[in-house]
Amino acid sequence: MKNKLPAVSTSLPKRSDPTRYIRGTRHLVLATSMLAAMLLNTGCVMVGPDFKKPDADVSEKWIDGTDPAVKTESVEYREWWKNFNDRALDTLIQKAYEQNLILQIAGLRVHEARAILGLAAGSLYPHR
Numbered sequence: 709m710k711n712k713l714p715a716v717s718t719s720l721p722k723r724s725d726p727t728r729y730i731r732g733t734r735h736l737v738l739a740t741s742m743l744a745a746m747l748l749n750t751g752c753v754m755v756g757p758d759f760k761k762p763d764a765d766v767s768e769k770w771i772d773g774t775d776p777a778v779k780t781e782s783v784e785y786r787e788w789w790k791n792f793n794d795r796a797l798d799t800l801i802q803k804a805y806e807q808n809l810i811l812q813i814a815g816l817r818v819h820e821a822r823a824i825l826g827l828a829a830g831s832l833y834p835h836r
Contacts, residue, residue, distance in 0.1 A: 789801055
């Protein structure tokens with residue numbers, strides 16, 4: 709008995725249907741959007757038919773609002789660390805501001821945007 713080997717094909721395998729991926733993507737998008745819609749709608753469900761909002765004793769004004777130790781005016785907290793009166797902390801914060809390249813780039817982008825705005829606004833007016 710001779711050993712018969714299977715015939716080897718030298719041709720390339722057939723390509724699959726190219727629309728298969730598109731159909732699969734459509735199904736994935738549809739399933740994902742349906743899941744998102746179901747999750748969003750679950751947040752709008754009522755607690756129950758017999759739910760009553762509980763009464764809460766809430767004061768009209770803050771209890772300690774009349775205390776002279778409480779400051780009620782608006783305060784700028786731009787340099788909040790200075791309240792600690794610590795020179796080492798002040799120098800660390802200053803170094804952080806100076807060496808923070810991302811912050812410097814953001815500041816430069818603000819200046820760039822203002823310059824572009826100035827150019828755009830300048831084009832609205834007649835030139836001599």
